[in-house]
Amino acid sequence: MTERSGQAGDATNGPVPTAPVCYRHPDRATYVRCTRCDRPICPECMREASVGHQCPECVSEGRRSVRPARTAFGGGAAGRQGYVTKTLIALNVLVMLLSIVLARSGTAVAGGGLGGLLGGSTPLTRWGGVLAYASYVPFGPLHGIAAGEWYRLITAMFLHYGLVHLLLNMWALWVLGRTLEAVLGPLRFLALYLIAGLGGNVAAYLFSPQNSSTVGASTAIFGLFAAIFVIMRRLGRDTSAILPILVINLVFTFTVPGISIAGHLGGLVTGALMALVLAYAPRMRRTLFQAAGGTIIALVLLGLVLVRTAMLAG
Template identity: 85%
Template sequence: MTERSGQAGDATGGPAPTTPVCYRHPDRETYVRCTRCDRPICPECMRDASVGHQCPECVSEGRRTVRPARTAFGGGAAGRQGYVTKTLIALNVLVMVLSIASARSGSAVAGGGLGGLMGNSTPLTDWGAVLGYAPYVAFGEWHGVAAGEWYRLVTAMFLHYGVVHLLLNMWALWVLGRTLEAVLGPLRFLALYLVAGLGGNVAAYLFSPVHASTVGASTAIFGLFAAIFVIMRRLGRDTSSIVPILVINLIFTFTVPGISVAGHLGGLVVGALMALVLAYAPRLRRTAFQAAGGAILLVALLGLVLVRTAALTG
């Protein structure tokens, strides 16, 4: 028998074809290729794609080049999780706990307010409520927004007179906030909430008696009521279920004693204006227009505070 030596080959005499191996794991044979770059990939390197599979590098590149999803008003899709709404509720509850803790003296509990649980004021609400210009009885010093305590225009929207007051506002925030945050996105929703709350507190400063104290998230809540009406109209959705709820809340505002009419109406008007800015900003450079509109509202509110302060202290 004759022996022959030489290189193995195919029927045509050429070299035998080799099995493809994964470009990241050369010791693994594979017949699957990345649908984007056509490199062979093993099961460990496969990433599901709309068609076939892609390699890890192509998936990372695609994530860098694909624009993140946005809502109809330019907000981020993260708003669907309701993180801002939940955070605002948690912050209000925390401040309520601090308010109760600030009234732990025996006289405050024995006085029937149970440390602020039943609606009485506490040292914290005295410190943070919207107050025009009045002296504290115990000290005789003048306090209030007109005395330079502008922080009250912000802190008041996180304070409440009692648990019932808190629960009513937080229920409304839970219902309205999640819907608006999902539509607007987290940052735009937060801007709406804060601007509306500030607007209501500025209105309380302008039109309430100078010695009256005002607290509550309802200034911002009424702004959300107005905003959800504006936003739903802009999206072409039915608003017939919103109007009766808004009317009922307005009736309560005018008929129930102790409610700040100016604060509720101020929040309603400013919330509507901010919602109009967010909803009707032109698509081209939308974020810039929305930011400019919000800034104009803030400057207008600042001007009103300055005018009121000059009238009280002049």
């Protein structure tokens, strides 16, 4: 009887086992497996994890399941960078430069109110300021919001009479805006700013003489003053430093000639209302409640504009 010795690959011992290959690169052998799905992964596909390594698909799936960081009022964490505040400041500065260029006169920079510190009117401020219903020249065509120029309710908050007027408002926006944007998030802060500015301009339209024109970001700035008080109170923080600054600004509003009292108070009230909506929205349906509240405020302002327009042009 003859003997047979077993050899690799013969029928007695079976095939030689082969090394597993990467699921993304079949030509690469590997003994490392994804700690989540257990698929073989080569060094190129390995992604560091808290324990072991993961494949690219499991890493992407894990990122999708992680909720993005939100502020206390539902806003995005990107607000900490202050992008909206910086953009608003840049936009106001660019509009001021355009206003000076179009004026072709030194009075656009200085020579107006406050003993010559504030600049005078320019073609751009005349075009975009809050004007109720009047003509630019005697017996000329009528202009203003009642004449259908509703864009003035928005453009007026980006226009200024001279550099001093601009610098005072932009300093306040820089101080208040960064804090509020970080707390509220970019979109909610932008909504607050625009609605407060709109509210101030609507108040100027309602209560100012129909032939007077007003411009300035201070309508929105006063809204930010009210909002930061409401927001800080909601967060349980100290607000003792805010009230004196707000009182000083109100004193200037009532004592300095040429300042739109209605515009400042309108922005203050509207900003406070919008801040209350943002700060006290129920957590379960916060975004829906905030959006609905902002829409209601905007619709009320629109209704007031319609009433005033009917009174002037009806």
